[in-house]
Amino acid sequence: MPHIDPDLLRRYDRPGPRYTSYPTAPQFHESFGEAQLREAAAASNGDPIPRRLSLYLHIPYCTSPCFYCGCNRIITRDKARSESYLVRLYREIAMMPELFDRDRDVIQCHFGGGTPNFLSPTQLGEVMDSLRHNFNFSNSSKRDISIELDPRFVTPAEVTELAAIGFNRASLGVQDFDADVQAAVNRIQDVDETLAIIDACRDSGMRSINVDLIYGLPKQTREGFARTLDIVTKARPDRLAVYGYAHMPQLFKAQRQIESTDLPSAEEKLGLLQLAIEKLDAAGYVYIGMDHFSLPDDDLAEAQANGSLHRNFMGYTTHADSDLIGFGVSAISHIGDTFSQNPRDLEAWQAAIDDGRLPVFRGMRMDEDDCLRADLIQALMCQGEIPVAALERRYAIDFEQYFADSLARLAPMAADGLVTLAHDRVAATTLGRLLLRNIAMCFDRYLDTGGAGLKPASPPYSHAI
Amino acid sequence: MTGVVTFPRFDPSVVADDGDLRRFCSTCAFSQACVAEGMDKSSLGDLHMLVEHIGPLHEGDHVFREGDRFDAIAAVRAGTVKTYIIDDDGREHVLGFHLPGEIIGLNAIDGDRYPCNAVALDTVMLCRFSFPKLSTLASRLPGLQKQLFKLMSRDIGKALQLAGDWSADQRMAAFLIEFSRRLAARGFSATRFRLTMARTDIANYLRLAPETVSRVLKRLQDDGLLRIERREVELVGLKALETLAAPVLRD
Numbered sequence: 001m002p003h004i005d006p007d008l009l010r011r012y013d014r015p016g017p018r019y020t021s022y023p024t025a026p027q028f029h030e031s032f033g034e035a036q037l038r039e040a041a042a043a044s045n046g047d048p049i050p051r052r053l054s055l056y057l058h059i060p061y062c063t064s065p066c067f068y069c070g071c072n073r074i075i076t077r078d079k080a081r082s083e084s085y086l087v088r089l090y091r092e093i094a095m096m097p098e099l100f101d102r103d104r105d106v107i108q109c110h111f112g113g114g115t116p117n118f119l120s121p122t123q124l125g126e127v128m129d130s131l132r133h134n135f136n137f138s139n140s141s142k143r144d145i146s147i148e149l150d151p152r153f154v155t156p157a158e159v160t161e162l163a164a165i166g167f168n169r170a171s172l173g174v175q176d177f178d179a180d181v182q183a184a185v186n187r188i189q190d191v192d193e194t195l196a197i198i199d200a201c202r203d204s205g206m207r208s209i210n211v212d213l214i215y216g217l218p219k220q221t222r223e224g225f226a227r228t229l230d231i232v233t234k235a236r237p238d239r240l241a242v243y244g245y246a247h248m249p250q251l252f253k254a255q256r257q258i259e260s261t262d263l264p265s266a267e268e269k270l271g272l273l274q275l276a277i278e279k280l281d282a283a284g285y286v287y288i289g290m291d292h293f294s295l296p297d298d299d300l301a302e303a304q305a306n307g308s309l310h311r312n313f314m315g316y317t318t319h320a321d322s323d324l325i326g327f328g329v330s331a332i333s334h335i336g337d338t339f340s341q342n343p344r345d346l347e348a349w350q351a352a353i354d355d356g357r358l359p360v361f362r363g364m365r366m367d368e369d370d371c372l373r374a375d376l377i378q379a380l381m382c383q384g385e386i387p388v389a390a391l392e393r394r395y396a397i398d399f400e401q402y403f404a405d406s407l408a409r410l411a412p413m414a415a416d417g418l419v420t421l422a423h424d425r426v427a428a429t430t431l432g433r434l435l436l437r438n439i440a441m442c443f444d445r446y447l448d449t450g451g452a453g454l455k456p457a458s459p460p461y462s463h464a465i
Numbered sequence: 466m467t468g469v470v471t472f473p474r475f476d477p478s479v480v481a482d483d484g485d486l487r488r489f490c491s492t493c494a495f496s497q498a499c500v501a502e503g504m505d506k507s508s509l510g511d512l513h514m515l516v517e518h519i520g521p522l523h524e525g526d527h528v529f530r531e532g533d534r535f536d537a538i539a540a541v542r543a544g545t546v547k548t549y550i551i552d553d554d555g556r557e558h559v560l561g562f563h564l565p566g567e568i569i570g571l572n573a574i575d576g577d578r579y580p581c582n583a584v585a586l587d588t589v590m591l592c593r594f595s596f597p598k599l600s601t602l603a604s605r606l607p608g609l610q611k612q613l614f615k616l617m618s619r620d621i622g623k624a625l626q627l628a629g630d631w632s633a634d635q636r637m638a639a640f641l642i643e644f645s646r647r648l649a650a651r652g653f654s655a656t657r658f659r660l661t662m663a664r665t666d667i668a669n670y671l672r673l674a675p676e677t678v679s680r681v682l683k684r685l686q687d688d689g690l691l692r693i694e695r696r697e698v699e700l701v702g703l704k705a706l707e708t709l710a711a712p713v714l715r716d
Contacts, residue, residue: 103675
């Protein structure tokens with residue numbers, strides 16, 4: 001890992017998208033609706049080798065609000081609310097199969113939230129039954145069925161049940177074990193309980209365990225975060241995500257509960273990131289890109305090495321080239337060259353399903369320029385470099401000419417040692433790989449073109465670091 | 466950037482090129498007839514008078530439908546046109562795919578109604594030739610008549626190729642090689658192109674199940690003979706594919 005110059009990092013700490021998609025969700029528009037989604041699905045069936053399917057299910061409920069959260073979620077202790085949600089979810093699941101040819105099997109299925117384990121293992125089992133009834137799940141050993149777990153609300157016995165249902169990957173929210181931080185973000189989480197869940201995942205045969213950490217939280221200190229990193233690396237989850245906290249209280253109500261005076265300074269935040277990178281490096285983790293690390297023998301590291309790594313709304317994945325169907329409130333689908341999103345408010349989503357309509361409220365069809373830039377950003381995020389010759393061939397462009405503006409914006413970043421620019425190769429340096437989103441922003445047609453010193457973009461995005 | 470254009474991308478100059486009194490657009494099926502047979506200026510002018518530029522048609526737009534009164538043949542300038550019939554049980558049968566430079570409507574020549582449907586699979590531009598006028602002209606211009614016969618016989622030959630007892634792999638390889646050769650003949654890349662038709666259309670045309678089309682393509686891909694990304698195809702092992710296709714294509 002490189003030495004990080006704080007001055008340089010501060011200059012690049014600008015708001016920007018995380019590029020789980022390109023174009024990003026703010027580009028979606030409401031003239032893309034149900035008819036367009038059906039068309040996109042039909043077209044995707046027409047590919048000579050239609051893509052496999054990935055399923056995403058959004059479970060919006062949480063028992064208590066974590067103050068840092070920017071996800072679409074509903075806080076309730078009323079477990080009965082999940083029943084009426086599931087009734088609609090089953091209807092939505094049943095609407096989809098007719099859109100997709102039967103030989104398109106499911107290679108990846110992910111439950112996110114909210115808190116998926118707001119649902120009981122029995123309920124989750126019923127959702128899986130419904131999915132298996134309606135879709136053809138691949139028998140491949142590479143097939144993933146994953147779930148985000150809040151370790152505070154699941155028991156080791158329940159983890160065993162989840163494994164029996166078919167879940168073979170789990171992602172556990174930890175953030176920070178420090179007591180002061182936990183109090184400040186309203187998420188009190190016991191170390192031993194969390195480790196017991198990690199053990200349970202492993203003992204029940206799950207193939208991979210991910211742990212999410214966050215740096216830049218209120219009251220967070222190097223000492224406290226170092227202890228958390230030590231505990232977590234000792235537990236050796238296969239994958240680790242270390243996200244930068246994005247404080248945007250104007251956008252996320254829950255964040256207004258956080259005292260901005262408790263937040264670490266930009267300087268301290270950088271220190272926390274550097275600490276995480278050093279500790280994970282020392283513990284043998286490999287940096288995958290954009291906040292993600294994995295053990296060297298994990299599928300992700302292997303996929304990165306052989307060029308098959310992919311990034312989508314669920315983060316990094318080894319399943320390139322699948323069409324993604326999102327179920328539930330606010331869920332996003334990515335079918336062929338289109339994106340589509342379900343309503344972000346529960347009432348609108350329910351109303352659409354009760355009317356028997358596919359609950360899509362906005363989306364977009366990518367044009368050729370979008371596809372080109374999406375390919376480019378995908379490669380940057382996953383391989384840390386731009387495959388110039390391949391893009392030129394595939395899109396019949398002259399790279400230097402087509403991206404003259406982008407390359408001009410990139411020039412100061414090259415001078416800062418973040419990228420190397422050659423005629424046939426644009427690659428992020430080791431340092432640049434920590435700032436992939438800044439590099440990607442140079443190629444984003446929809447951002448204000450302020451160059452590497454990008455203006456705060458509208459709509460608001462979180463900061464790069 | 467490579468010099469060869471990959472289908473169905475077109476050099477905008479092709480479509481902008483409406484030809485002139487001496488020269489037909491470069492994609493036109495009749496251009497060879499004109500050039501090779503050394504038509505005189507007035508003959509060329511007469512032929513040109515018959516041409517009507519049609520389009521752009523969009524995916525799903527019909528050029529003509531079965532039973533429509535036959536009054537014209539059309540040359541594809543850009544895009545792909547699928548011809549098909551619907552049988553008595555309501556099942557579709559794909560007759561063929563027509564690429565730039567190729568003619569549709571030839572199989573209507575012996576009657577006064579189109580015997581099939583023709584639909585645009587992507588953005589299509591056409592040159593329409595009024596048939597009564599064309600045949601009158603052809604009786605005056607031997608070169609034109611010869612070209613018409615040539616096009617008709619080629620049309621018949623194409624339909625015969627798949628009637629044999631070929632394996633799915635052989636059919637698929639033949640389809641790809643034939644597609645590649647037709648594109649190359651029009652100046653497109655022979656090894657990289659986009660399959661503009663849906664897999665159900667390919668399956669229907671080759672008399673295979675759609676799943677079989679995908680399975681065979683996956684196998685050919687695993688064997689390193691081709692690469693497919695969505696509808697973009699790259700023929701990597703052209704020689705091996707040609708060998709596989711040879712019996713079908715009677716090479």
